[in-house]
Amino acid sequence: MTDHLTRSLHEAADALPDRSPAAAQVRHGAERARRIRRAVGGATAASLVVLVVLVAIAVIAGSGGGRGTPANSPTTIPSQSSDSGGGVFTSDPLLTGAEWNDILDHAPTERTERTTATPRPLDCITDPHRLGAAQERSAAYLQPDRAAFDPALLEPARMNVYALWFTNAADAAATVTRLRQELVACQAQTRPNQPVTSFTLADWLMSVYPRIEQQFAGSIARKAGASGQDTKINAYSLTVSRAGRLVIVFESLNGWSDRPQNTVGLLMNHALAALSPQVARTR
């Protein structure tokens, strides 16, 4: 039966003019929008990066640096740095506690919330807390779906950042290699209800940030269901970067691949710039 309402709606819709731009114009628009977002969001992203780095380092400085110590609240930030020697995390290389608190008080909460929970692995790589780092700090974040630049509108994202400090650079390098192999193995895992729809692996950061000696950025997208009707996905992204003995691991679940990559690029740049004296001294 041809439904009258259906027919009427189609007729009304067909009477509308088609003014859609060319596909190439849309693609160019997307690239332009991406550049604009980077430029306009630079301040916000920089604040986020500063927040992430400072929280991680602040917690490290505040808690003394035992292996396996999870990230704690910013209230552990010391008021003054103290250099007890031995590693980058035992001193405060960046700011005073007051300066940190000032930044934390102005956290861009409309974009990212730091959760009270400590990081837990988001997919199938080894828990970075178990990678044998001599010192480590971590933090967990939640990307709320109300985020200003949230382009997905489908899922809130979860993000973890880990800063790992190894006693020698060879162990750090082996860790990066191991995580890359685990990501490749992960996408090969068969999950009947979550088939992989896309897998990417790139090393682009190394050419952008010369201080990074070893790096990869990968993502695995899986269908969230087997019905074929789903509009939800499971998108896991992993970016690992190394400079000397320092390895920063950034992973996200349902954070679109361009976002963590952009964020991590800025994060690494900021972290390595800030920590480079210590990295150079202890290398």
Next chain:
Amino acid sequence: MEGREGGAGLAAEFDAFYTSSASRVTRQLVMLTGGNLAEAEDVVQEAFERAWSRWPVVRGLGSPEAWVRTVARRLAVSRWRRARNAAVAWRRHGPLTEPPPLDADHVALIAALTALPETQRVSIVLHHLADLSVTQVALETGQSVSAVKQQLVRGRAAMAASLADTRTIDTGDSAPSYPKEGR
């Protein structure tokens, strides 16, 4: 668009997807946004831009078109976006060129559609214009099948009151029938 797949291949694939669906999604959005063609064009274009930005993921979804439509719909219902889009559309298109006037029946139809609560309007448009089954509407809108059926019944009844349409609604789990030719 890093990755193993060639950029040119992805672009060609996206272009084919866009060409086959942009006009259709835009028209659906017109009906969802109360007949505002410029706003519909704007949110649909932005949704396609976002789709291209993450095409390696979107292309693997069961229905990329549903993803674009969902993103466009959510863009359109944001009041902030509405206010902003008006300015953006003005800048993008210049003084709006009015489309050819619709006939009185179409104007009345859109007016009746616009008067519906949003949930009913979305269900009506997705079912009767996007040709989605009730189950597909439920999946796309995140509602239960029974809720969608209820909205279809109520929306159809409300529109019937406006349009003097006394026909019964098909709330079965099948897309409404409509000749596919010429669309």
